[in-house]
Amino acid sequence: MRRFVCYARKLDKGGVSGIAFDYLARFFIGQAVDKECWNSFLNLNALKGLLNLEFRVNPDEYSKLVGRYISYLSNIMEFVYSDVAKKIDMLIDKVSNRIEWKAYEDFLEKLSKSNYKYDFDTSNLITYAVYFAKLEMIYRSKVIPEDINELTNLDMEQFNDLAQMCNTFFKNFFDSGLVTQKSDVVYNPTFGKVGYLVGGADADIYIDGVLYDFKSTKTNAYKWQDFGQIISYYLF
Structure with missing residues (x-):
């Protein structure tokens, strides 16, 4: 059976920023609350977009995209579980596919190192969120960019805009007390x-x-x- 691939010259920048901010909000809230924080990073539409690419791009390119997703997701797990009071062992029953499982294994391996020290640069979350947002756009639109490298490129103007949006978000959701450690959240x-x-x-x-x-x-x-x-x- 012949496969047809629909290409887009470029992903919509404004759309990417909007979805990326949604992911940033998820990650920050997931880190702040106790209940079911794993839902902030598991079974994402970004993963569905990544899986849609498996037979639509060069196998070597797909392998690199998967590796990047695993690395980013592992780091997000580290960020969300940076509160030592959270029970990491509960996460094992929530992982549902091989890509999330590999990220989980990498996360545990990182924690097991004797010289492990939490040293996370939260600005990296913007990089992760933009990548996830582009994958989600593929999932929703079923089109991929002509240049697959666009998925991993980061526009600095977009980065700065998202950083400002995060500042506004923190003032309105965290500094105001709207989100607390005991908040009930559905993502x-x-x-x-x-x-x-x-x-x-x-x-x-x-x-x-x-x-x-x-x-x-x-x-x-x-x-x-x-x-x-x-x-x-x-x-x-």
């Missing part, structure tokens, strides 16, 4: 059968009884599409 909540009727709708995050949907935009104004999306979540 990417879905809407059951109703959601599937409209193509599998999912929101960004649900914290202590409130649904939040993050939007990144160049213009500080309401858009009908965004307003309509929020209303549809309420109706669902």
Whole structure:
């Protein structure tokens, strides 16, 4: 059977930034809360996008993309579990595929070293989030960039924008006390059968009884599409 691959000249930069910020919010909240923090980094749409590439790109290129995902995910696990009070052993029952399992093994190997010391640069999370965001765009759109290297390139303007967005996020969600160690969080909540009727709708995050949907935009104004999306979540 012949395979057809749909290419895009470039991934939408604004779309990548929006999804990347969603991932950053997940990782920061996952690190801050106690309950089910593994849901902040397991079974991501980014992984589904990566798996979609297996037979669509050169095998050597795919192997490198998988290796990068494993390395990044292992580091994210280290960040989320940097609070020693969290029970790492519970994570073993949550890993569901070989790629996540390899990241988990790498994470445990890192912790087992006698000279291990937590020394994590949180700015690296932006690099990880952008990579994951590009993979998620592939999962959602079913198209890949003509230049596969675009998946691993990082635009510094985009990096700086995301860093500023993180500062705003911290002020509004952490400094304000909105997110606490005991918060109940659902990542990417879905809407059951109703959601599937409209193509599998999912929101960004649900914290202590409130649904939040993050939007990144160049213009500080309401858009009908965004307003309509929020209303549809309420109706669902």
